[in-house]
Amino acid sequence: MASRKYQEVLEQADDDAKMDMSPMIDMVFLLLIFFMVASRMVTVRVDPKIKPPVADQSVKPKSAKGRIIFNIYAKGAGGESKYTTADGSQTVTLEQITNKVQMFAESMEQRGTEPSLLLRAHKDAQIGDIKQVAKAAAEGGINKVIFGAFKTSK
Numbered sequence: 001m002a003s004r005k006y007q008e009v010l011e012q013a014d015d016d017a018k019m020d021m022s023p024m025i026d027m028v029f030l031l032l033i034f035f036m037v038a039s040r041m042v043t044v045r046v047d048p049k050i051k052p053p054v055a056d057q058s059v060k061p062k063s064a065k066g067r068i069i070f071n072i073y074a075k076g077a078g079g080e081s082k083y084t085t086a087d088g089s090q091t092v093t094l095e096q097i098t099n100k101v102q103m104f105a106e107s108m109e110q111r112g113t114e115p116s117l118l119l120r121a122h123k124d125a126q127i128g129d130i131k132q133v134a135k136a137a138a139e140g141g142i143n144k145v146i147f148g149a150f151k152t153s154k
Contacts, residue, residue: 051122054149066115070084071086072122072125105141119134
């Protein structure tokens with residue numbers, strides 16, 4: 001008789017052990033929607049024509065805040081250097097780089113962020129062109145320069 005009562009108790013325990021997962025699934029979807037709406041997507045357009053050099057010892061900077069980006073192309077058939085803004089849509093001269101950097105540096109300092117220059121130079125670009133852009137940026141007020149490079153998997 002005791003064994004039959006014990007079996008009845010075990011059968012009833014199995015019925016109570018079920019848990020409804022639908023509220024938890026609803027909560028997960030609500031959190032997902034909340035973070036998708038509350039977060040801000042940052043998209044950085046880069047010029048696909050720029051092929052940065054490969055550097056085994058390259059290190060990814062900790063913060064991407066406060067960067068102004070310029071591209072440096074390899075010299076063309078005419079022997080002229082070409083500099084563009086980050087997405088490659090606007091060709092700029094050294095004087096325009098100095099002016100853009102100066103305005104950018106002032107706006108970053110007002111926000112309390114240290115401005116920096118990210119140079120994305122083509123792997124065949126001349127070092128003299130890179131120096132000229134860095135000098136133009138220094139005249140505009142930015143002395144921190146980051147060089148864009150691919151890191152190898154070694």
